[in-house]
Amino acid sequence: MKKKTLVLLLACSLSITSLSYSQNIPAVSAAVQTQTPFNKILKTINLSSVSYMTLKDPILYSQDGTKLFVFKVSVYNGGNTELDMLDYWVRIQTKAGVKYPVKSLNDDKKNNRVAPKTTKEYNYYAEVSDELSLSSLILSVKKFDINSPGLEKTIGSATIQSNFTSAVPVGRYKQISLGNTPLILSIPRASLMVGKSQAAINLDLNIINKGSSTFTDPKFKVYLKTPQGTIYPLQVDPADSNYKIYGNQTKKLFVYGTIPASLKDKAIEVLIGTEDETTKKTIMYNAFQIPIVKNNIGKSQITIQGEPVSVTLVKKTMTNNSINSTAILSVAFENMGKKSIKLPVLTGDLMTNTGEVYGMTGAPETEIVLKPRTKKTITLSGRTETNNVEKLDVIIRPAIKEGTDVNPDSAILLYTIDKTESGVGSGNETPNGQLSFTTGQGNYEGKLESIRKIPWKDYDVITSTIKVSNNTDSPMPLPNLSAYYSLDGVKIEGESVQVIPRTTLLTIPSKQSVEYVVLAKVSYNNEFKNINVVLTEKNNDTIYDLVSFTADSQQNVVPELENGQNYKITTDGNTSEYDVKRTGLYVGDNSGILMTELEAKNDSQRHALLPGLAGYYLTKDGMMYPVIVMNLTDKISPSGKGLITLYSMVPKNLSTDNLSLVMGAAVKAAGGNNTAIEGAFVQAVSIKNLQINTTPQDSTSNIAIGAYNLSLSSMLAQFSYSGMTFDFNYNLSANDAYEGTKEERSIQMEFVDGNFGSSIVKELPLLSGENALKLGQNEITLDIPDDKMSLKIKNYPKVTFNVYEIIKYKEGEKTITAKRIVATRQLEWFKEVN
Numbered sequence: 001m002k003k004k005t006l007v008l009l010l011a012c013s014l015s016i017t018s019l020s021y022s023q024n025i026p027a028v029s030a031a032v033q034t035q036t037p038f039n040k041i042l043k044t045i046n047l048s049s050v051s052y053m054t055l056k057d058p059i060l061y062s063q064d065g066t067k068l069f070v071f072k073v074s075v076y077n078g079g080n081t082e083l084d085m086l087d088y089w090v091r092i093q094t095k096a097g098v099k100y101p102v103k104s105l106n107d108d109k110k111n112n113r114v115a116p117k118t119t120k121e122y123n124y125y126a127e128v129s130d131e132l133s134l135s136s137l138i139l140s141v142k143k144f145d146i147n148s149p150g151l152e153k154t155i156g157s158a159t160i161q162s163n164f165t166s167a168v169p170v171g172r173y174k175q176i177s178l179g180n181t182p183l184i185l186s187i188p189r190a191s192l193m194v195g196k197s198q199a200a201i202n203l204d205l206n207i208i209n210k211g212s213s214t215f216t217d218p219k220f221k222v223y224l225k226t227p228q229g230t231i232y233p234l235q236v237d238p239a240d241s242n243y244k245i246y247g248n249q250t251k252k253l254f255v256y257g258t259i260p261a262s263l264k265d266k267a268i269e270v271l272i273g274t275e276d277e278t279t280k281k282t283i284m285y286n287a288f289q290i291p292i293v294k295n296n297i298g299k300s301q302i303t304i305q306g307e308p309v310s311v312t313l314v315k316k317t318m319t320n321n322s323i324n325s326t327a328i329l330s331v332a333f334e335n336m337g338k339k340s341i342k343l344p345v346l347t348g349d350l351m352t353n354t355g356e357v358y359g360m361t362g363a364p365e366t367e368i369v370l371k372p373r374t375k376k377t378i379t380l381s382g383r384t385e386t387n388n389v390e391k392l393d394v395i396i397r398p399a400i401k402e403g404t405d406v407n408p409d410s411a412i413l414l415y416t417i418d419k420t421e422s423g424v425g426s427g428n429e430t431p432n433g434q435l436s437f438t439t440g441q442g443n444y445e446g447k448l449e450s451i452r453k454i455p456w457k458d459y460d461v462i463t464s465t466i467k468v469s470n471n472t473d474s475p476m477p478l479p480n481l482s483a484y485y486s487l488d489g490v491k492i493e494g495e496s497v498q499v500i501p502r503t504t505l506l507t508i509p510s511k512q513s514v515e516y517v518v519l520a521k522v523s524y525n526n527e528f529k530n531i532n533v534v535l536t537e538k539n540n541d542t543i544y545d546l547v548s549f550t551a552d553s554q555q556n557v558v559p560e561l562e563n564g565q566n567y568k569i570t571t572d573g574n575t576s577e578y579d580v581k582r583t584g585l586y587v588g589d590n591s592g593i594l595m596t597e598l599e600a601k602n603d604s605q606r607h608a609l610l611p612g613l614a615g616y617y618l619t620k621d622g623m624m625y626p627v628i629v630m631n632l633t634d635k636i637s638p639s640g641k642g643l644i645t646l647y648s649m650v651p652k653n654l655s656t657d658n659l660s661l662v663m664g665a666a667v668k669a670a671g672g673n674n675t676a677i678e679g680a681f682v683q684a685v686s687i688k689n690l691q692i693n694t695t696p697q698d699s700t701s702n703i704a705i706g707a708y709n710l711s712l713s714s715m716l717a718q719f720s721y722s723g724m725t726f727d728f729n730y731n732l733s734a735n736d737a738y739e740g741t742k743e744e745r746s747i748q749m750e751f752v753d754g755n756f757g758s759s760i761v762k763e764l765p766l767l768s769g770e771n772a773l774k775l776g777q778n779e780i781t782l783d784i785p786d787d788k789m790s791l792k793i794k795n796y797p798k799v800t801f802n803v804y805e806i807i808k809y810k811e812g813e814k815t816i817t818a819k820r821i822v823a824t825r826q827l828e829w830f831k832e833v834n
Helices: 261-265
Strands: 011-015 022-024 041-046 052-063 066-077 088-094 118-128 137-144 152-159 174-178 181-194 198-209 221-225 231-236 250-260 267-275 282-284 287-291 293-295 299-304 307-320 325-335 341-343 346-352 357-361 368-370 375-383 391-398 413-418 435-439 442-456 459-470 482-487 490-492 497-501 512-523 531-539 542-550 560-562 567-571 574-587 592-602 613-618 624-626 628-630 641-650 660-668 676-688 703-705 708-720 723-734 746-753 759-765 776-785 798-811 814-828
Touching: 041 137, 041 152, 052 137, 052 231, 052 282, 066 088, 066 282, 088 118, 181 261, 181 299, 181 413, 198 261, 198 267, 198 299, 198 391, 198 413, 221 250, 221 282, 250 261, 250 267, 250 299, 299 341, 307 341, 307 413, 307 435, 307 442, 307 542, 325 368, 325 391, 325 413, 325 542, 346 375, 368 375, 375 391, 375 542, 435 542, 442 531, 442 542, 442 624, 442 676, 459 531, 459 676, 482 497, 482 512, 512 676, 567 660, 567 676, 574 641, 574 798, 592 798, 592 814, 613 628, 613 641, 613 676, 624 641, 641 798, 703 814, 708 798, 708 814, 723 746, 759 776
Parallel strands: 011 287, 560 676
Antiparallel strands: 011 267, 022 181, 022 293, 041 052, 052 066, 066 118, 088 137, 137 152, 174 181, 181 198, 198 250, 221 231, 221 267, 231 250, 267 282, 299 307, 307 325, 325 375, 341 368, 346 357, 346 391, 357 375, 391 413, 435 442, 442 459, 459 512, 482 490, 482 531, 497 512, 531 542, 567 574, 574 592, 574 814, 592 641, 613 624, 613 660, 628 641, 660 676, 703 708, 708 723, 723 776, 746 759, 746 798, 798 814
16 A cells, blocks of 8 residues: 555634634633643444544545545554554445445554554545535444455444534643654634635644654645635745754744635634645644634734734725825734744735735835844835725735745735725824824824925025824834925925924934924915925835824914024924124125124033024015024033024115014934025024114223134334334133134224324234234234325324224125224324223
């Protein structure tokens, strides 16, 4: 007789009770595992006074157009000599007398003898008529007898009651023998997710090797069986293949698949077995009765490489338009086990309620390592070719690796998306007044802080500030957001809109928030009444609306401060203060420079690089002049201060009455680029009525030149026909109240004959350059050649000495030099003045 591969079969009875949910089977406890294994006996038949045969565990099912009847025979030899099983066999016939051949799955040559005082198990099956039920069959045990007709006699028989079941009760396990290895089988968990037309089932099969020899993977085949005997194939995870189980060790197999949704309320069974090499049929044994416990579909569990993995539904949305329907689904996988695993490459399909199937994209193309207690969110998106979709099933499967024998229809997860779960407007208002939204990275809340139209040169910049909050108990990644504006229903989108997070953080800590800025340039004469900003998320080539914010009139109003009030900026929880120290108008040959010095203070508890500023001057006539800001480039200590200078080129005769400075925190370009975006600033304020000091001080002591103080003394002015000299002592000091790099300045000394006569000028840089004034106390003699000197002296001995502060404004290739008088006093020629 040809050798046949020994087969094992297992069936699990699943009671399923509702639609669109995930169901989990309670685990078998350690106490249950210590109980006696369950056996369902048909009948025990005596072979002698000390030996007997037990008929047990009948199963009936259909496979490939054939109905199979499978049962077990256990033989105990209580004698003192071997029992030859070639003298015994089992016949099967119907109550009407129709007989069916019985085939053994054991190797007859090696297993036909039972040693004294031992038990051996045999497995049989028969192909029977399709209309038969278990109660139609009779099992007869025959013994070889040379004196009986047909050389056999019946020593016992058994029938099967119509209500007979071999299913193992809840919490029990089955002990079997496979390849002479004793095994314990149990199913501690099963999960069912039901959609419109299909359901996804997954379960764990635990195998314990109770023997001393190594048990090698027998290549289990797994099926679901209906009450009518129809079977559906399931898939053993290929990652669990080619295993070995050593003595007293355990292996957990992950099994998954897809069945018709119509079976959700049926008492289905899960059958597990191996393939007979000769007949290519899979023979099933044993059934487990496992009631399903209903769970929320938002949370389920699967097993990967033997470790439990929690699966959380993060987001599911469907967006319909006049052409098609687009769906997006995000699920988070968290390794709840003790070992690292590799999350397999996943694929997804969209199935409509009419049975059309469309592929989904977005999942990573390589396996992802998940360490214990780490999480990975995967987002899939897809689009149908019709727009009349009421409901979609999202079916998630592991990608098929080349060279593996995998059922392509087997799913591990299934979710249903209804058309009511749509994009814009789906955000629900939370108790704290924010709108909830979900991306592929998790659940967030958002609030529109401000939305302003800021004039800049020959265009306007629409700037929205949105606070994005993480109100979960764990840190969340910064969401990767895009956006568009709707201005009176007209969209501004694509590259015209930038979304920039104003943070240096890599994640949003629990119960905290960060600011996102949404920028768009529009024509300065573009007027509109209604403005909406819509946050979106791009998945592959598809953009999905997340949440929409509508601006009210107050959010477009820039707060006003009086000159002298301090202004505060907050970024990532750090606060900085700004005070206007002075504003001046510097006059050049053809234009002027408007300059403001701000004292900046670090109010945080650590050294910090204060945020850059941007803004513009606004005149009472509505004229706008953008400023260039000399921002601080060094970190400032806690409670430390620095000096910031703002410049703008203006007409030299500009009226400075009711002058305002509109400014805020500059928005820098995304992607690590430290360059500020022109015209983009947030937390804006308008500082009103800047005071322009046009009166110079009447002494040369403590002249403020930017962040420096200059004092002049022992001044002696002398002239000759060829020019003049000027001897003086000076003390140049840096203002110690200010940290960071200080902007270099220049001064100009002017000598005016009398009060309004001819003048002689000399420019002196501070710190560096020719004739530069150095820090500290020094004396210097200036030679100022002038061959027309004698013609300029008309009011001898009086001379007016003026000191100007010089600043230079560079715009492109053009540099403008302008000055402002800061000090003046009277001198006399050839007379030293202290």
